[in-house]
Amino acid sequence: MQYVCLIYHGTTPLPGSDEWNALSDTEQKQIYDDWGALNQTPGVVTPVPPLGLPENATTVRVQGGKTLTTDGPFVGMKEAIGGLFVVEADDLDAVIEVAARVPTARLGGAIEIRPAETYW
Amino acid sequence: MVAALDRVFREEWGGVVASLIGFLGDFDLAEEAAQEAFAVAAERWTYDGIPSNPRAWLMTTARNRATDRIRRDRSLAAKCGLLAADLRAEAPVEASTFPDERLQLIFTCCHPALAIESQVALTLRTLGGLTTDEIARAFLVPEPTMAQRLVRAKRKIKAARIPFRVPPPQLLGERVDAVLAVVYLIFNEGYSGRDELAAEAIWLGRALAQLLPGDPEVHGLLAMMLFHDARRGARFADGELVLLGDQDPSRWDSEQIALGRAQLSDALGLGGRGPYVLQAAIASLHAEIPCDWDQIAALYGELGRLTASPIVELNRAIAVAEAQGAEVGLRIVDQLGLRDFRYLHSTRAELLRRLGRIEEARDAYLQARDLTDDGAERRFLDRRLTELAAADTSPGGPSRPTATLRRDRDRSGRAARQEQR
Numbered sequence: 363m364q365y366v367c368l369i370y371h372g373t374t375p376l377p378g379s380d381e382w383n384a385l386s387d388t389e390q391k392q393i394y395d396d397w398g399a400l401n402q403t404p405g406v407v408t409p410v411p412p413l414g415l416p417e418n419a420t421t422v423r424v425q426g427g428k429t430l431t432t433d434g435p436f437v438g439m440k441e442a443i444g445g446l447f448v449v450e451a452d453d454l455d456a457v458i459e460v461a462a463r464v465p466t467a468r469l470g471g472a473i474e475i476r477p478a479e480t481y482w
Numbered sequence: 483m484v485a486a487l488d489r490v491f492r493e494e495w496g497g498v499v500a501s502l503i504g505f506l507g508d509f510d511l512a513e514e515a516a517q518e519a520f521a522v523a524a525e526r527w528t529y530d531g532i533p534s535n536p537r538a539w540l541m542t543t544a545r546n547r548a549t550d551r552i553r554r555d556r557s558l559a560a561k562c563g564l565l566a567a568d569l570r571a572e573a574p575v576e577a578s579t580f581p582d583e584r585l586q587l588i589f590t591c592c593h594p595a596l597a598i599e600s601q602v603a604l605t606l607r608t609l610g611g612l613t614t615d616e617i618a619r620a621f622l623v624p625e626p627t628m629a630q631r632l633v634r635a636k637r638k639i640k641a642a643r644i645p646f647r648v649p650p651p652q653l654l655g656e657r658v659d660a661v662l663a664v665v666y667l668i669f670n671e672g673y674s675g676r677d678e679l680a681a682e683a684i685w686l687g688r689a690l691a692q693l694l695p696g697d698p699e700v701h702g703l704l705a706m707m708l709f710h711d712a713r714r715g716a717r718f719a720d721g722e723l724v725l726l727g728d729q730d731p732s733r734w735d736s737e738q739i740a741l742g743r744a745q746l747s748d749a750l751g752l753g754g755r756g757p758y759v760l761q762a763a764i765a766s767l768h769a770e771i772p773c774d775w776d777q778i779a780a781l782y783g784e785l786g787r788l789t790a791s792p793i794v795e796l797n798r799a800i801a802v803a804e805a806q807g808a809e810v811g812l813r814i815v816d817q818l819g820l821r822d823f824r825y826l827h828s829t830r831a832e833l834l835r836r837l838g839r840i841e842e843a844r845d846a847y848l849q850a851r852d853l854t855d856d857g858a859e860r861r862f863l864d865r866r867l868t869e870l871a872a873a874d875t876s877p878g879g880p881s882r883p884t885a886t887l888r889r890d891r892d893r894s895g896r897a898a899r900q901e902q903r
Contacts, residue, residue, distance in 0.1 A: 363643055365642075452643070452645075453643045453644065453645035454593075454595055454642045454643050454644050454645065455644075455645050455649065455650075455653065458595070459653075475642070477641050477642045477643065
């Protein structure tokens with residue numbers, strides 16, 4: 363069965379930020395290694411490229427046939443989604459174990475797991 | 483006969499539902515099949531008597547019903563050209579050798595991906611066999627709310643595929659903690675007067691001790707519940723709250739205390755020193771006369787280091803006050819936050835009263851009362867306030883001080899007067 367894992371950055375330091383630079387080299391390397399390992403985990407599929415920063419997001423609505431465009435993400439900056447990946451697994455526990463290895467989950471963000479659904 | 487049937491149903495429900503879920507892979511189908519089998523049994527056994535292996539009888543009947551139903555649904559589905567539900571096994575039912583899958587069931591019900599209220603409700607429904615209405619009444623929510631909660635939980639188990647199994651070793655520790663937390667929560671709900679929940683929690687605790695005999699915390703939790711429950715009869719006199727120190731030990735259930743001690747010794751024998759074992763050890767000491775307050779304070783200290791809980795520290799303060807005097811206890815209490823916790827204020831009030839600091843004691847009792855909804859507890863605090871008012875005008879002080887209390891008051895009465903100067 364497929365699960366979609368949504369990555370929320372929360373307060374996770376992004377590469378280039380002061381918070382990121384405050385991390386030691388070892389910590390930074392560990393984070394890259396963990397991402398690498400995640401991409402190598404059997405069953406993990408990354409269906410989309412990594413997302414750019416939420417401050418560069420544009421949100422579009424259509425009201426009364428008119429396109430309304432606003433700056434920023436649909437939800438707040440802190441709540442904005444940071445990326446997603448798909449896991450093929452037998453049950454929820456297996457996905458929880460994968461999600462717990464995503465660096466974001468321990469750095470101030472969180473992973474939301476949703477079962478994939480077929481609507482058509 | 484009715485009582486015997488009730489007892490068998492009570493004992494067998496959880497096991498039958500668990501096996502059926504294992505067999506059918508579906509909570510709703512399993513519950514329906516179990517309900518049908520129990521209904522048939524209620525009718526049949528009244529005439530034929532209870533069979534020698536009631537679980538096998540119930541399981542066979544339930545499985546047959548469920549299989550019939552799936553076949554019916556499947557042929558209907560086939561006619562409609564839809565995919566049929568997957569029937570896991572069609573092997574003939576082996577009488578009397580049903581695996582006990584209650585453990586799988588409780589781990590599924592208490593899975594952390596479910597909200598804690600749902601974990602509790604699902605555990606009581608599937609394992610305990612309480613009806614939705616009974617659970618709703620016990621938790622003071624409307625029946626439709628509770629029904630909705632159960633439906634949603636079962637839907638999530640299915641949709642997110644929460645596994646029906648005993649967790650693998652790397653997950654087992656935290657998942658056992660989750661199960662124990664659910665049982666403890668049920669017990670606590672029961673402790674504030676809803677006896678049926680306390681009994682339910684103890685029943686679940688016994689089942690767990692049987693299913694996980696090697697886990698000291700499981701025995702610790704059961705022991706602690708047995709100790710507290712043994713004093714249930716003495717906690718109230720004529721509907722009024724009686725504090726531990728004022729309870730009549732002859733009203734404690736000595737048999738249950740003995741059972742608690744046996745569980746505690748199992749837990750200690752397994753090298754247990756976790757939070758539940760420590761709380762059980764404390765509860766065991768509370769059931770001794772005279773009470774060893776020094777040791778209780780030390781155990782609360784150990785528990786506090788494990789849990790970092792200010793409430794545990796408050797309890798330690800009470801034990802320290804008993805062992806070393808109210809002033810020492812009060813010093814600990816005054817370092818705690820917990821401004822919105824009614825027992826902080828009632829504890830302060832009690833210690834201040836013992837120290838003869840009547841004004842401050844009154845203020846603290848009033849603060850505690852403002853934070854208390856419970857009728858019996860409010861009346862208790864009102865009685866204390868009335869006693870204080872009497873003590874303030876009569877030199878004799880509060881009416882029924884124990885030896886310890888009198889010593890405290892005398893020793894620190896002087897300190898209080900100096901402060902008033």
